[in-house]
Structures are given as C-alpha cells and as structure tokens.
Amino acid sequence: MKPLAPTDPTSIGGHRLVARLGSGGMGDVYLGATRSGRLVAIKVIKPGLADEDGYRRRFAREVAIAQRVSGAFSADVIEADPDAAQPWLVTSYVAGPTxxxxxxxxxxxxxxxxxxxxxxxxxxxxxxxxxxxxxxxxxxxxxxxxxxxxxxxxxxxxxxxxxxxxxxxxxxxxxxxxxxxxxxxxxxxxxxxxxxxxxxxxxxxxxxxxxxxxxxxxxxxxxxxxxxxxxxxxxxxxxxxxxxxxxxxxxxxxxxxxxxxxxxxxxxxxxxxxxxxxAARLVAEQENEARSYLALPPRPEPRPEPKRRRRWPVIAGAAAAALLVGGAATAVALSGLPGRGGDSGDTDAPPAGAGAAAQGGGTAEQPAGLRPHEFPEPSLTAADFGEPITVQDSRAEPILSLAFRPDGERLLVGGTRMLEIWDVRLGERITDASTGIEGGWVASNVSWSADDRYVAYGDSDGIVHFLERDAPDGGTTSDAHARGVQVTNGIWDLAHDPTGAWLASVGDDLVIRIWDARTGEQLGSIDLSGSRPVVPALAWHPTEPWLATAQGRTAYVMDATVGGDVIAEIEHGGDTVNDVAVSPDGAVLATAGNDHVVNLWDIESGVQVGRLQGHSGPVHEIAFSPDGSLLVTSGGEVVDRSAIVWDLSRQEPLAELDAPGGLNASALAFSHEGALLVVGDREGGIYLWELAR
The missing domain is CATH 1.10.510.10 (Transferase(Phosphotransferase) domain 1)
Structure with missing residues (x-):
C-alpha cells in the first residue's frame, strides 16, 4: 500500500481514492472509500488502454464473472462501469495476506x-x-x-x-x-x-x-x-x-x-x-494501515495528461512449446513482464479486494521506514578477508564475469578476449577457449548450471553459447557442438535457473529470452525495448521459478512460468539499478544503484528492509553468500574501486577487500557451499579468499 501519486485520480465513480494498492500493465488498483466511509478496492483500466483491441471486452467479462461469484467467499462487487472512458470495478476491501x-x-x-x-x-x-x-x-x-x-x-x-x-x-x-x-x-x-x-x-x-x-x-x-x-x-x-x-x-x-x-x-x-x-497480525496491520489513510488531508489535483506506462509485449518462442505429455502436444507460453499471461489480459495489478500489494516501501530519502529482516549472523570475521590467494595477476585484460562449478574446484572466467576454466586449488588454467580472438568480448558473462551439466556464455556479437561438460577436468565441448545462437549485438547478462534446465539472457536489444539450457532452443521472450535505460542484470529466485531484473530505477521479480505474473515491482529510489540479487532464502531482493547505495527489499510485501551505504561511487556488482549472512558489493570504476563485504544482520561493513597493488573489482562470485569468494579485477587479476573453517 502506497500514497497516491500526483498523477493519480482523486475519485472514481463518486468514490474517494486514498491510497494505491497495486499497478500493472492493464490497470491500477486503489484503496478507496465510499461516501459513508466504507473501505473499498477499485480497479481501473489505465488511460488509453480501453481503446485497444480486446481490453474493454476482457474487462467487461471479468466484471460479469465477479458479479456472479460475489458473496461470502469472494470480495463483494459493489458497482462497476465497464463502459466508462476509464472502465472501473469496485469491490469490498478485504484485509488479509494471501x-x-x-x-x-x-x-x-x-x-x-x-x-x-x-x-x-x-x-x-x-x-x-x-x-x-x-x-x-x-x-x-x-x-x-x-x-x-x-x-x-x-x-x-x-x-x-x-x-x-x-x-x-x-x-x-x-x-x-x-x-x-x-x-x-x-x-x-x-x-x-x-x-x-x-x-x-x-x-x-x-x-x-x-x-x-x-x-x-x-x-x-x-x-x-x-x-x-x-x-x-x-x-x-x-x-x-x-x-x-x-x-x-x-x-x-x-x-x-x-x-x-x-x-x-x-x-x-x-x-x-x-x-x-x-497471519492474524498481518490482517490487523493491513486493516490499521488502510484506516490510517482515511484521515489524510485532500491532495492537490492531479497534473493534466498523465504519462501512460508502456506495456511490454511477449514474444512467444517456437519451442515454447511443444511439450509432449502422454501423446498430447501442449503449448507452454511464457508471458511477459509486467503482464499476466492467458487470455485474461490482466497484469501485475492485484485483483480488486486484495489486501496486500507488492510495491516498494521507502526511498533513498526516507530510510526511516525500514522494517527489519531476520538475516543470519555471519560465522566469519574481518580476519577471514585478509590477504587473498592470487590465482592470476597482471593479465592486462579486464575480468568481466566469474562462475564456480558446483563443487568449487573449477572456476569459469570470462572477459575481454578471454574464456577460461581454472583449477581453483592449483591455480592453473585447464581450458582456454579464447585462442585466435582478435578483439571484443569473448565472454561478457558466464554461467555454470547448479546441476554441473551445462555452461553458457554471451559475447559482444550477441551470441548465446550453450556448452555441455564433457571431461572430468571441467572442460567443455567445442562451439560447433554448442548451438551458438545470435540474438542481438551484445549480451549483457545470463543466468541458469536453480534446476539447470533453463537459461535466461538479456542483450542490447532489451529482450529477455528464456532458453532450454540443454538444447539451446528458445522457450519464450519478454520485450522491454520500448523503454530506456538498459536492463543491466538477471537473477533467479532460489526456490521459485521467478526471475529478477530491472528497468531504469525499477526492479521486477516475475514468474517465468505460464502466466508471467509480476511478483514484485520495486522502485530503487535514487538512480538507475545496475545489478540485482535474490537472497538464498528467497525472501529478499537486493538492488545496487548509481546512487552509491544497495537497497534490500522484502519480495512478498515490497517493503524496504535494509539500506547499505558505504561506496563513494555507483555500485555495479552484488552477490549474496550461500548462507544469506553476507553481501559482497563492488564499485569497480575510477570513482570507487572498492569491494565491501557486508554483515547483513547488522547492515554494517564487515571488511573492505584489498589485494597486492590495489583492487579494482569488476566481478564477484561465492562458491556454492560458501567456502570461497573470488573477485575479478579490471586489470586482469583474479583473487580468491578461502572462507571455510
């Protein structure tokens, strides 16, 4: 629940609007009050969308269905006007968590x-x-x-x-x-x-x-x-x-x-x-919060011609699907951010009557509203982050990405004119796939699947490479076998999902693509190309099929399965988001921004639960430790070359990382069991901290 924005209407159908419950590509949901003071939820189609093909018809059908089931087991429908310039539906407000x-x-x-x-x-x-x-x-x-x-x-x-x-x-x-x-x-x-x-x-x-x-x-x-x-x-x-x-x-x-x-x-x-x-406490909190808005003084009138938010379309991949179950071919369509899939035409806006909304709470200017989150106490001290082991130094080529093999014994290294696999314990290179590269990114980003079967990397030519492990020493197959797929002019980020079956990628065409990690076939895509600045990063939820990303100052967590629901839409606050990460327990989203700040958010409620301030420049990379007690962050540019390890239980720096000759951190990764932390340097150094006791 959030205060109304200056561009929001002040009333709909004679009902006073007092707060915003949620927002999506099709409509907005507001907390309102009748003339007698009864709390209601009001769903309103966004300006202009009612004139687009199918939207008014879908909304009218939803209204008719809601009226048929209105009663003790769903939110009461009070009134609706699907024929209005901005169609709307009013239901009773139901306070309560899902x-x-x-x-x-x-x-x-x-x-x-x-x-x-x-x-x-x-x-x-x-x-x-x-x-x-x-x-x-x-x-x-x-x-x-x-x-x-x-x-x-x-x-x-x-x-x-x-x-x-x-x-x-x-x-x-x-x-x-x-x-x-x-x-x-x-x-x-x-x-x-x-x-x-x-x-x-x-x-x-x-x-x-x-x-x-x-x-x-x-x-x-x-x-x-x-x-x-x-x-x-x-x-x-x-x-x-x-x-x-x-x-x-x-x-x-x-x-x-x-x-x-x-x-x-x-x-x-x-x-x-x-x-x-x-749950009873959550109900009481929502009821009290809703009632508190009734006492707010009148707001200024909205500004004319509110800016319409872009609705990002879905591009369904041909492979999406053909799933053969018991001889019946069935299509599995991935839906796009931020809309809901299927033929409802709805979006991430919660249904009218919902008592909670996944919205950001708190801004860079208002840290006082933070609610605590139960992060575990770290088992490490600052002494554990002393002198690092140097795996490789003075390579003179920037390290752009790092990924551990699940057992922690191999390290995949990507960078300018570079794609290598190293034996971590011996500090020796095993595989070099960068021979003959004249220029550009060989591997701007790399990912090693958690099931230890697949490796992927993206390059500056816009090709997503799918490789399969073929040797006990951690080698990979040749590109000829690997189904390299060109999709754009440059790949910015990619990540395997926790099962290893899917790979998500994003490039400078601003399209997120979901791939079958085994075959390289595209399962679906989400087109974000109508808006700038760029999408900087991708991160999977550890237990749910949810994908986190960002667009400008806004971070999203979306369901990547059929339906494509937006689970959370969060405003970082001060400036563009450069990286996102999801905590190992799946409860918290971290957003790193150009405003020198890392914000922490409860994914379920959208409430801000932390704010890490310590960098003197933009924060570019972030990574949670596997036990969720630590977050490592890096600036990685001239203004701020530091890498900081944070104690999340206290939200304080635990250690600032350093290396012989200084550190200009550009890539970060924890090993899967948390025994190792590796940092890549813009000058080509790879530095390893052994954390297990």
Missing amino acids: LRQTVRAAGPLPEDTLRVLTLGLAEAVRAIHAAGLVHRDLKPANVLMAHDGPRVIDFGIARSNEAALATQDGSIVGTPGFMSPEQAYGHEITPASDVFSLGSVLCFAATGREPFGQAPAAAMLYRITTAEPDTEGMPPWLREIVTACMAKEPAARPTPDTLLQRLGAAPVPAQGSWLPDA
Whole structure:
C-alpha cells in the first residue's frame, strides 16, 4: 500500500481514492472509500488502454464473472462501469495476506486452521460452480486469509462450464504447480479441475511445499500427469481428502458437497481467531494501515495528461512449446513482464479486494521506514578477508564475469578476449577457449548450471553459447557442438535457473529470452525495448521459478512460468539499478544503484528492509553468500574501486577487500557451499579468499 501519486485520480465513480494498492500493465488498483466511509478496492483500466483491441471486452467479462461469484467467499462487487472512458470495478476491501504469504510467515498451518481453510475453500468452490463457472487458477496466491475466513479471488481467466475448454491453439491457461492433469494435457476443463487444484492448495497449506515440488513448466506438467503429490507430514484426515481430490481421473474426484459432508462443522477457535498468530497480525496491520489513510488531508489535483506506462509485449518462442505429455502436444507460453499471461489480459495489478500489494516501501530519502529482516549472523570475521590467494595477476585484460562449478574446484572466467576454466586449488588454467580472438568480448558473462551439466556464455556479437561438460577436468565441448545462437549485438547478462534446465539472457536489444539450457532452443521472450535505460542484470529466485531484473530505477521479480505474473515491482529510489540479487532464502531482493547505495527489499510485501551505504561511487556488482549472512558489493570504476563485504544482520561493513597493488573489482562470485569468494579485477587479476573453517 502506497500514497497516491500526483498523477493519480482523486475519485472514481463518486468514490474517494486514498491510497494505491497495486499497478500493472492493464490497470491500477486503489484503496478507496465510499461516501459513508466504507473501505473499498477499485480497479481501473489505465488511460488509453480501453481503446485497444480486446481490453474493454476482457474487462467487461471479468466484471460479469465477479458479479456472479460475489458473496461470502469472494470480495463483494459493489458497482462497476465497464463502459466508462476509464472502465472501473469496485469491490469490498478485504484485509488479509494471501495463503502463500501466510505460509511463508507462519510455516505449515496448524490443524484447526487447516480444517477451517478446507471447509471455506470447499464452500467457495461450490459457490463458483453453482454460478456456472470454473475458476481454472485456484492457487495459494489467489486465496486471501481474512479474519472471518478464506476468500477466493482473481477470476480473470475463469470460464463458464460450457466454455471451459483449452484455447484453440492448445496453449495452457493456469499455474503449472497447481493445475489439473486435464489442464496439462490441454483437454476439456470441467468443475472437477478446480477440485484437483483445491487438493493442491491444501497440500501446500499443510506442508509448506508445492505438491509436485519445484521445476520448470515442462517438468512440472509431466509430474502432474504421472506422479503422486507429496503429502508427507499431513494430518491423516486431510491426506485422505487431498488424495481423493487429486485423483488423476476427473470422475474419481469428490464434489465440493461431498467434501463438506465428510468434514462436518468447523472447530471453534480456542483464541478467537481461526488464523495463526503471524497471519492474524498481518490482517490487523493491513486493516490499521488502510484506516490510517482515511484521515489524510485532500491532495492537490492531479497534473493534466498523465504519462501512460508502456506495456511490454511477449514474444512467444517456437519451442515454447511443444511439450509432449502422454501423446498430447501442449503449448507452454511464457508471458511477459509486467503482464499476466492467458487470455485474461490482466497484469501485475492485484485483483480488486486484495489486501496486500507488492510495491516498494521507502526511498533513498526516507530510510526511516525500514522494517527489519531476520538475516543470519555471519560465522566469519574481518580476519577471514585478509590477504587473498592470487590465482592470476597482471593479465592486462579486464575480468568481466566469474562462475564456480558446483563443487568449487573449477572456476569459469570470462572477459575481454578471454574464456577460461581454472583449477581453483592449483591455480592453473585447464581450458582456454579464447585462442585466435582478435578483439571484443569473448565472454561478457558466464554461467555454470547448479546441476554441473551445462555452461553458457554471451559475447559482444550477441551470441548465446550453450556448452555441455564433457571431461572430468571441467572442460567443455567445442562451439560447433554448442548451438551458438545470435540474438542481438551484445549480451549483457545470463543466468541458469536453480534446476539447470533453463537459461535466461538479456542483450542490447532489451529482450529477455528464456532458453532450454540443454538444447539451446528458445522457450519464450519478454520485450522491454520500448523503454530506456538498459536492463543491466538477471537473477533467479532460489526456490521459485521467478526471475529478477530491472528497468531504469525499477526492479521486477516475475514468474517465468505460464502466466508471467509480476511478483514484485520495486522502485530503487535514487538512480538507475545496475545489478540485482535474490537472497538464498528467497525472501529478499537486493538492488545496487548509481546512487552509491544497495537497497534490500522484502519480495512478498515490497517493503524496504535494509539500506547499505558505504561506496563513494555507483555500485555495479552484488552477490549474496550461500548462507544469506553476507553481501559482497563492488564499485569497480575510477570513482570507487572498492569491494565491501557486508554483515547483513547488522547492515554494517564487515571488511573492505584489498589485494597486492590495489583492487579494482569488476566481478564477484561465492562458491556454492560458501567456502570461497573470488573477485575479478579490471586489470586482469583474479583473487580468491578461502572462507571455510
């Protein structure tokens, strides 16, 4: 929740606007108040978009569906005007975290909470089906945990029973981790599909894990159709229900009425709330924050002709897909930042009625609003960062990128006219792929997959090279075998996802591409080319299929699977973002900027949780230690040549790195187990700190 911007309207449909809940490519969601003072959520299509093909039609359909399911199990629809110059929808404001946020804050839910959640969701699904609809995207992020019970939200891709079929081109609509086998196959979608998804949601609530684990979309869809869900640690009564709901055959699943008959009445909460304490506190915080906006004085009138934000389009790759599951060809389309995929036409704006929004809180000028994050205490001291081991010095060619092999015994080095693999312990070069290079970047960036199977690098000619390990000493295959793919005039960054199956790249054409790391086939892309400055960096989330990037002063965390939801949109504050990194626990995004500052943000809420000030110039590179206790940062230019190791629990410098003859840091990397830190120098030095005890 954030204050209104000067360009925001002050009222919609006679309702006073008091704060901003969220924003996306299609619309904005505001916190508003009726004339009587009742809090409401108001979703408004952005200026000009209503005239674009399909937008008004999609919004009108969403309004009609929301009206059909309005009631005790979703946000009440108060009124709407899809025919207005800026179409809008007003619903009751529901304060409460999502189920995903609740489990992240409180862990797996206690048994009494699970029983109330199961009953509430079964009643909600029954009401949706009674309205003649199939939700098609029931997942933890679409369940609000309100003080009086759960609410199901986001009907942007819901369909009537008669029309609940896969799209004509065979593309999948839904979220892979929580969709049904028939969705994965591209078959007809019936109400039984929502029952399967209900079982998946309950499995997540009870265990804190997705029922089929974490994997790229293709692997996830295969598991859904062939594997059994992970129900370890689930109460026996709930395991029986989940197993029945998640039967592979739709006809074998119980109806919501059958589930309600099995469960009986909900237990009476022992302490007055059905929610665990952590979730109840979040509800109270959101309610109090929302009420506080009602007392704000009137704002100045908005400026004329508000600037319209660009909507970045998706370019679907041909390989995106052809996924063959049980003989049925199914399209897996990656959606673009910042919009939502599928045919809802919606974006990263949370549904009207949502009580939380992924927005940045705090700026470079207002550090007082920081909320603490529980970073672990480091096991290291400043003495651990004393004299480094010199692996290579005075090479005279800048080191641009570094990546460890998962076992920490090999180091991949990329730079100007350079691509090498080194034996870390011996300090000897094993592989040199840079012979005969006359100029330019051989490897502006490098990545070694966490499964130790694939290596990738990008060069100044705009080619993404896919290589496969072929020797025990860490060598790689030749480029002829490696499927080099030219996509632009220069590759700025690339990164393997945590599974090693995907590779993300970005170049000077401002297009993020997602690749199959094994074959070099493009799975999809996100076009950011309509806006400057450039996208500087990419970073994957450690457990979710989420990709962090930045555009100018704004950082984004997006879901790279089907749907392409924006998880967080955060304004760094002072200046352009140069690098992004995600903490090992997946909770925090770090943004490094030209304003000499590294800011830390809670990804789930968008609230600022840290601010590291110590550099005298722009910060260009950042990297978390694997245990999440440290962050290493570098300036790497004439103004600021330093590299600083930060204690995140205290948000203070632990050590400033130095090397014989000085250090002009340009590349940073921790080994996967955290025993080693390597820093590359603009003068060609490679310096290693051994941190394990």
